[in-house]
Amino acid sequence: xxxxxxxxxxxxxxxxxxxxxxxxxxxxxxxxxxxxxxxxxxxxxxxxxxxxxxxxxxxxxxxxxx
Numbered sequence: 001x002x003x004x005x006x007x008x009x010x011x012x013x014x015x016x017x018x019x020x021x022x023x024x025x026x027x028x029x030x031x032x033x034x035x036x037x038x039x040x041x042x043x044x045x046x047x048x049x050x051x052x053x054x055x056x057x058x059x060x061x062x063x064x065x066x
Contacts, residue, residue: 002041005034006049013053014060021064031065 004023008016024034038050050058 001037002049005029005037006053009057009061010049010052013057017057017060017064020061031062 005020008019010016012019023029029037038048042048
């Protein structure tokens, strides 16, 4: 699930936001759920996909949650 929520953003930046929001809507994922998924899938020596995102992409996702 973490990959499905982050890969479109990493690959296509702001153009991937609609795909992520659609997935979140399909699975009734809210911002808190998104944050929890990111938190529980942190493993030692694994990379954080959100760290690769430009601030404008994060802003675009957050604007879409409203």
